[in-house]
Each structure stands twice: as structure tokens, then as C-alpha cells.
Amino acid sequence: MKPASRKTEIITTASRLFKEKGYNAVSMRDIAQAMGIKASSLYNHISGKQEILSTLILTVAREFTNGMEQVLSKKLNSLQKIEKIIEFHIDITVTYSEALAALNNDWMHLQDDDLKQFVTMRDDYEENVRIIIKEGIKAGEIAPRHPEVILFSMLSTLRTLYLWYEKRGKLDVNILKRDMVAVLLKGIV
Amino acid sequence: MKPASRKTEIITTASRLFKEKGYNAVSMRDIAQAMGIKASSLYNHISGKQEILSTLILTVAREFTNGMEQVLSKKLNSLQKIEKIIEFHIDITVTYSEALAALNNDWMHLQDDDLKQFVTMRDDYEENVRIIIKEGIKAGEIAPRHPEVILFSMLSTLRTLYLWYEKRGKLDVNILKRDMVAVLLKGIV
DNA sequence: GTCTATAGGATGATAGAC
């Protein structure tokens, strides 16, 4: 294991604590204590608490945006696109499971331009999934149900996967992808 | 509209603010200001901030427990039970949409016995759904996929419905129930 | 790169007047 930079260490330590208690319930003293140093020492590596939050959230948000761009750039039908989306969601969840807690629960504590960037990325992302679902319904690949219900059901499952992945972490990622695609696409009946 | 008691007014005001920013980011001064009074006046009606949180969360948690008891008391097959669960989740979401934010995101800030009560109710609830799914698989009513994937997919969709219900609030509750049952049971294909 | 000390402000809660 290569020794991570101090800044990286701060961010990963903070993300673990944010996941447990949320951004506002974790103090700079908490983060420092978990690292065995004093709160004031943190400021030698980061500009403040906000930098931790925006680094965490925007890094992962950009991963989602990249994943979506990859999917859109390929010649696939709607169902294949949705399968790919499910798969890269699972990949991102496995890689960034702690940061996803902050992204889901603490994004509203971002400030100014960071907040705007995040909201734009999130809305664009959602709109792209919405378009894919509507195209799929029009093409007869997806059942003609309310597109918003499909969109919501799919995204809420994928967005909260991080909460659940660790508990049942023994599950192989490929089995998870296969079963998740099956459950979301074909239901449980 | 009957004038709600001051205590009720505090709790509903707080729940709205908690939903926007989370328990720890909302101060007693914020709650008071939203009601047009001073923070110190709140303490004539409630014992403290913790009482607001535990009232909010435990009230809704008991609704879920009641709903589950109702379903378990009836002679239904597994699929019928799951349909009923989806339906009462939607009913609770419509009635308590703001409190559900606190239940989902701020339950870890409950203290002592309130925290224990909540965790017990949540775990019991989850275990009951798990048992129903496993029975359904055994009876051949539910597809033989990983029960934990089914459990998670269903509960994560239902638990975060509150986030989404208001945005698309025009949607009729009965249409929502019908489409949600269809999407969760039969998938989107 | 970490420390001690501390500034400057917000927070939950209480006491007591009206």
C-alpha cells in the first residue's frame, strides 16, 4: 500500500465519518482526532471543511457524467443503454461507496459555484436517463408505463446501493450486476 | 382548518426545515424564526430539539410497524402481501412526506432508548419483508433471484419515494400505486 | 507538518420579567 498523501487521507477519513453522521454532525476536530492529529493541522493541507465536501461530491458526480457520456457515445438500443447504466452505477458504488453518502445526503451544503455545478450535472444526468426511457417506450423495448415511475424506481435503487453494498459485501460484483439488471428490467415475478 | 396546537406547529415547521437541510443544519433559532417567535419560546412547548426529532421519526416508524402487522394478520399469498406493502408505503409517504426525510437521513441522531426503539422497529420490518420474499420464492410466486437484491431494490425505491412524490405531485395516488406495483413486480421490459 | 492559543461567532438551553 503506497502511503496516500495527507490531503487524500483527510478526505477519505472525512468521507467515512460523513457517511456515519452526515456533514454537519462531523467537526474538524472529529476528523483530526480520527487521524491522530489536531484540528488546526488539517488546514496545512486543505483550505477548509467545504473543500473536503466539494472534492468528495464533485469527484463522484464527474464519474457519473463520464459514465453517461460513454453510454451515449455508443450505438446501443435503449435496453442496452440501461443495462450499461446499471453496470457503471455498480462500479462507481464499489469504488466510491463512502463518497456516495455525501453526494446523496449532503449536496445541499455545497456553496455557490460548487452547488450550481452539482445541480446541473445531476439534472443533466437525470434528463439523459429520462430520454433513454422514453425512447425505449416509443421503440416498444420498454413497457408503456409512466416514464417518471420507471425513472424514479431505477435511480432510487441505484443511488442508495451504497447503503446496502457493504452490509452484503460478500456478494460478487458480477453476480450483483446480473441480478440487479434482472430485477430492475424484468421485475421479481 | 382547525388551529393546530403550538407543539404540533413546531413539529411540522421543523420537519419542513429538516427535510431541506437536515437535522444538524437547522437550529432552534431557525425553527422559531420560521414561526415568527424567538427560540426561547419554543421551550414552553417542547423539552428540546431531541423531542422534535424523536416525535417525528418514531411516529412514522410506528405507522410502518402497524402497516406490516395489518398485512401479516391477513391470509394472503406472498405477492398479495408485497402489493399491500407497496400500497401502504405510498399511503404513508403521502401523509408523512416531510417526516420521512428525518426518518431516512437523521435517525442516527436519535439518542439512547429512542435510537434503540427505532433500530429495532426498522430491523424487524426489514426481516418481515425478507421472510415474505423468501416464502414467495419457495412457493414459485417470485422469481428465484437473490432475495437480498429483491429486498433492497424494493425497499430503496419505497423509502425514497418521498423525495420524488412532491415534484411529480400531480400524479394521482391510485395511478401511482398501480404503476409502482407494476414496475416493481413486473419490471420495465 | 504539527502544535498551543485564541479569535469570533453560532448553538442548545435556562432564568426571570411581563
Place this chain on the structure above:
DNA sequence: GTCTATCATCCTATAGAC
């Protein structure tokens, strides 16, 4: 039932010694 005044504590962040 609400107010003003206040306490004790916590918070983020900075200054400066080592």
C-alpha cells in the same frame, strides 16, 4: 406564552512557535 438577557459549550479558522 413570549420576551430579553445570558450561560456554557461548541464550531471553523487563523497566528505564530517549534
